[in-house]
Amino acid sequence: MTKARIGVTGLAVMGANLARNLARHGHTVAVHNRSRYRTDALLKEYGHEGEFVACDTPEELVAALERPRRVLIMVKAGAPTDAVIEEFAPLLEPGDMLVDGGNAHFLDTRRREAALRERGIHFVGTGVSGGEEGALLGPSIMPGGSKESYEALGPLLEDIAAKVDGVSCCTHIGPDGAGHFVKMVHNGIEYADMQLIAEAYDLLRQVLGMSPAEIADVFEEWNRGELSSYLIEITAEVLRQVDAATGRPLVDVIADRAEQKGTGRWTVQNALELGVPVSGIAEAVFARSVSGHTELRRAARDLPGPEGAPQAPPAGDREGRAEFVEDVRRALYASKIIAYAQGFDQIRAGSAEYGWDVDPGALATIWRGGCIIRAVFLDRIREAYEQESPPVTLLTAPLFAEALGLAQESWRRVVATAAGAGVPAPGFSTALAYYDSLRAGRLPAALVQGLRDFFGAHTYQRSDREGTFHTLWSGDRTEIEV
């Protein structure tokens, strides 16, 4: 019997669709799931799509594979992944590969990679993005692990990944946890992007009083320009959906509590460790958190807000309304540039801290297709990083600097309108504050330093000469050099 090129264990949404994708590309796939019913369901419904070898046990799966063996793990992240690794590792030989395609924390991946390396097994922590449809039709794939493992695994993954302009959305990211690290930041950016989209929707709804269907038209229009992206496209679809049970827009029926599985929070936790300001991602995580605090929200429900209806162009003022819609579009684009710039900053800092040498241009290239944050815009990011002298921050790349300059008046009007109308827009506001902070000639951080020195003798540096200083606040208030 032909040996399978790869085995997949864990056949829920992602594993089953990746197995089908592999089979559709002509690769024989051995499939296994802890509960047999998923294996049976896959074979029954999709067995005709290619060559599958159904396996009851890890032993059977390993026996079905060609050497070196490649086992793709697609199970719940955390303890289940460790359990599955421990089931498979004793069955493998030096040179074989265990590939974790789940949303693992990159520090777990580093730990697992080091432990399995000692046993001669390649552990490849791989980011996979694209959800159910991407897994089947072509995801964006971000493998970490050794270069050697990529030589044996890369061609297979590149084959099933999405393609943009004939280029596969899969590349070797860097050693050990690099793949899962960039997937984590991808998800952080995904959180920020979705929060900004939600704020844009909310402003159009609350300030202009537009219906979800009308806003869907706006998003459809925006999807034809520089904002063109998967998330903008599906926003139009979600907003157009009508609830069959009530006849109301589905978005009005869904409970307004956004959940999270953890990758956004991990991104912010890691950014705090690295000292990288990812305020757009952090606000998005906190906005989900606020939405879920039902008790707090209930307690605060009757606090005073602005008097009367939001200051908005009246229904008859077509031009004024169109101007506000355009303001929101520009604010969304500018804030999105900030969120991506912050995410790429974190990747640069993480790469330096953990010694990975991640290529941001190559990353932008593989995020152009297959993944949830895929967007026309990523081509601009790729171009920025492929310049002879790449920018320190994406904000100063000529194309983005120009876009921010064009957007800034609209952006300021939108943030001011939101504040005046009492519509929360934490994503837009923090993005603008970040932009203005970086632009500022002088920040009030000087006063913070003064206060720290006053109460804790924490010292400060001066801007006019070298050295470290302390003012004798409780003495004669002269300055000493320390």
Ligand SMILES: NC(=O)C1=CN([C@@H]2O[C@H](COP(=O)(O)OP(=O)(O)OC[C@H]3O[C@@H](n4cnc5c(N)ncnc54)[C@H](OP(=O)(O)O)[C@@H]3O)[C@@H](O)[C@H]2O)C=CC1
């Ligand atoms: N859903 C998505 O859009 C995306 C998910 N991911 C990640 O991919 C991975 C798979 O996701 P998804 O397909 O949604 O599935 P789930 O995260 O819902 O995980 C379900 C799978 O995990 C298996 N499993 C759970 N615990 C164990 C265990 N202790 N031992 C063995 N198997 C176990 C289940 O087996 P059983 O059937 O026996 O219960 C089932 O196959 C996750 O890490 C997820 O974070 C990545 C990108 C996108």
Ligand SMILES: O=C(CO)[C@H](O)[C@H](O)COP(=O)(O)O
């Ligand atoms: O990895 C993904 C997409 O890229 C998953 O869909 C992930 O679950 C999304 O995160 P959350 O559930 O926290 O919104």
